[in-house]
Amino acid sequence: MNKQLSWAIIFTGAGCFLWSCKDDKGKNQQAAPPPVPVNVYTVTKGNATYYDQYPATVTPLNQVDLRPQVNGYLTGIFFKDGSQVRKGQKLYEIDRQQYVANYQQAEANLQVQETNLVKAQKDADRYHELEKHDAIAKQQVDYADAALAAAQKQVAAAKANVESVGTGLRYTTIYAPFDGTIGISQAKLGTSVSAGQTLLNTISSDDPMAVDVAIDQKDLYRFERLKKKGGTVKDSTFKLILPGQETYPFPGQIYLIDRAVDPQTGTIKARLVFSNKESDLKAGMTANVQILNDAKAEKLMIPQKAIIEQMGEYFVYTTDGKAAHQKKVSLGARIGDQVVINDGLNEGEQVITDGTQKLKEGSPVQIGQPKPAGAPTAAK
Structure with a gap:
C-alpha cells in the first residue's frame, strides 16, 4: 500500500467517526423529553381545626318490649300505631272476666276467714275470763288460743290470695311505662296471648335521643375531658350527619362513656345525646358524628x-x-x-x-x- 492510499484511508475513517459522533449526539438531543x-x-x-368523624347508631335512652304478664285473649287496643304515648296511658286490655271472678271469690273467702277470726277471738276472750275464776279447764283455754292463732293465719293467707289475684287482675290492663313512641302492634284483637312470651309492641323514648359511637382507646382521655367540660345549646363540638348527608340542626353532648374497653377491638362506646323535639331521629338509624378536634x-x-x-x-x-x-x-x-x-x-x-x-x-x-x-x- 502506498503512502497516499494510507493517508486517504485514515482521513476517510476519521471523517466517518466524526460524522457518527455528530449523528449520535443529534439523536440524544432529540430523545431528551421536554420539560x-x-x-x-x-x-x-x-x-388545623377540623372535625373527626365516627360512624354512629341512633338509639333511644329508654326502650322496652311490651309483653303480657297474664294469659288470655286480647280484648282492647287503645292507641294508634306509631303514635306518641304518655306515661300511664292505657294501651292494651286482656279479657278480665275470669280474673274479676277470681278476685271476687278471693275477697269472699277473706270475709269468711275474718268472720271465723272474730268468732275465735270471742271464744278465746270468754275462756280467758272463765279461767280467771277457775271455772274452765286449762286445756280448753289452750284449745281456744290455738284456734285463734289458726284463724289469724287463715286471714293472713286469704289477704295474700286477694293481693295475688288482684295483681293478676291489674295485669290485664297494660299501661305505658314512660313517655315515648309506640310501634306497630304485633297482636290484634282476639289474639290469645301468653304471659311473658307474646310480644305485643315496643315503646321507646324519643326526646332526647342517644347516639352511640365506638372510639379508639387513645381518644378516651380527650373524651373524658369533653364530658367534664359539658356544653351548651350553642356548642358545635358534636355534629350529627344524617344518612342523606344533611347536618342535624341541633348539637349534641356526651351523655356517658362505657365501663370498659373492648380488648378485641381496642375501642370503647361513648354515648351522646341530641334533642329530638321534631322526632327526626329514629331508633336504629345509622349516621356519622363529627367531633371538633381541639388541637391548637x-x-x-x-x-x-x-x-x-x-x-x-x-x-x-x-x-x-x-x-x-x-x-x-x-x-x-x-x-x-x-x-x-x-x-x-x-x-x-x-x-x-x-x-x-x-x-x-x-x-x-x-x-x-x-x-x-x-x-x-x-x-x-
Missing part, C-alpha cells in the same frame, strides 16, 4: 390535589425548579380542599399540584405562574 409544565404550591403551616397547634397543609395514591400509600412530587422528585408522605385530617401532612415534607418545600400525571422521578419541569384563587386548574 413538563406544572404548577406548584409552597408548603406552609396553617390552623399549627400543621403543615397542602392541597389535596397534590396527593397521589399508590397501593394504599400516599406520595407527592416536589421540585427544586428543575426536576420532579417523588416523596412518600403521611396524611392527617382533610380540611376543606387541604390535607394535613403529618410526616414527609418540610415547611417551604414546593409540591407540584398540576401536571402530576405526566411526571416520574427526575422528570424535568417548567413551573408556571401561580393561578389566582377561583381560577380553573390545568388538566393533569
